[in-house]
Amino acid sequence: MGVHQMEEEGCRVLYCIAILTDQEQEGQNCAEYIRNYCTEKKVFPLIEIYQDQERFFGRTRKTVPAVVFLALPGVSGLNAAEHLRSLYPKCGIIWCSDLDFSLHAFRMRIEYFFMKPVEEQKIKEGLSIWFEHRNVI
Numbered sequence: 001m002g003v004h005q006m007e008e009e010g011c012r013v014l015y016c017i018a019i020l021t022d023q024e025q026e027g028q029n030c031a032e033y034i035r036n037y038c039t040e041k042k043v044f045p046l047i048e049i050y051q052d053q054e055r056f057f058g059r060t061r062k063t064v065p066a067v068v069f070l071a072l073p074g075v076s077g078l079n080a081a082e083h084l085r086s087l088y089p090k091c092g093i094i095w096c097s098d099l100d101f102s103l104h105a106f107r108m109r110i111e112y113f114f115m116k117p118v119e120e121q122k123i124k125e126g127l128s129i130w131f132e133h134r135n136v137i
Contacts, residue, residue, distance in 0.1 A: 015045040015066035020056050020080060022072055026118055027051065030069055033120040037127050053080055060088065067092035067111075067130055071118055074099050081108060092134070094126035 017034055021027040027049040038045055048065070050056035053072075070093060072080050077097045084093060085108045094112045095105055105113035111133060112126030 016063060017045045017047050017067045017069065018056065018065035019047065019049045019069045020053065020072060022051060024051060026071055030071065030118060030123060033123045034069065034127065036120070037124045041131070057083070064088050064091055067094065069094045069123065071096040073097070077101070078104060081105070081110060092130040094123065094130065
C-alpha cells in the first residue's frame with residue numbers, strides 16, 4: 001500500500017486520502033472537511049481530488065490511497081465502490097450516495113456509508129471510524 005508514515009515534532013504525516021466525486025465544488029468542500037478533521041487530530045494527509053474515474057483508477061495503480069471518499073451518484077457510485085473494493089480490499093472507503101446502498105456497503109465491508117447531502121459531521125464520523133479501525137489516532 002502506498003502509505004508513508006513518519007513522526008515529526010509530535011505530528012503525524014500520514015496517508016493519501018482520495019476524493020472521487022462528479023462535482024468539483026463538492027470535492028473542494030469534502031477536502032476542507034477532511035483537512036479540518038485531520039488538523040484537529042494532528043494528522044496531515046495528502047488529499048487528492050478526482051472527478052474522472054478512469055484517471056482515479058489509473059493513479060491507484062501507482063499509489064493506493066489509504067482512504068477513498070467516494071461521492072458519485074447512483075449506480076456509478078456502486079460500481080466504483082465494488083471496483084475499488086475488489087482491487088484494494090484493505091483500502092478504507094467512506095461512501096456517500098444519493099441512493100440507499102447501505103446493504104451493498106455492508107456486504108462489501110465499506111467502513112462508512114451515508115446518504116447525501118454531504119455534511120462535515122458525516123465525513124468526520126466516517127474518518128473517526130476508519131482511524132479507530134486502523135489504530136491511527
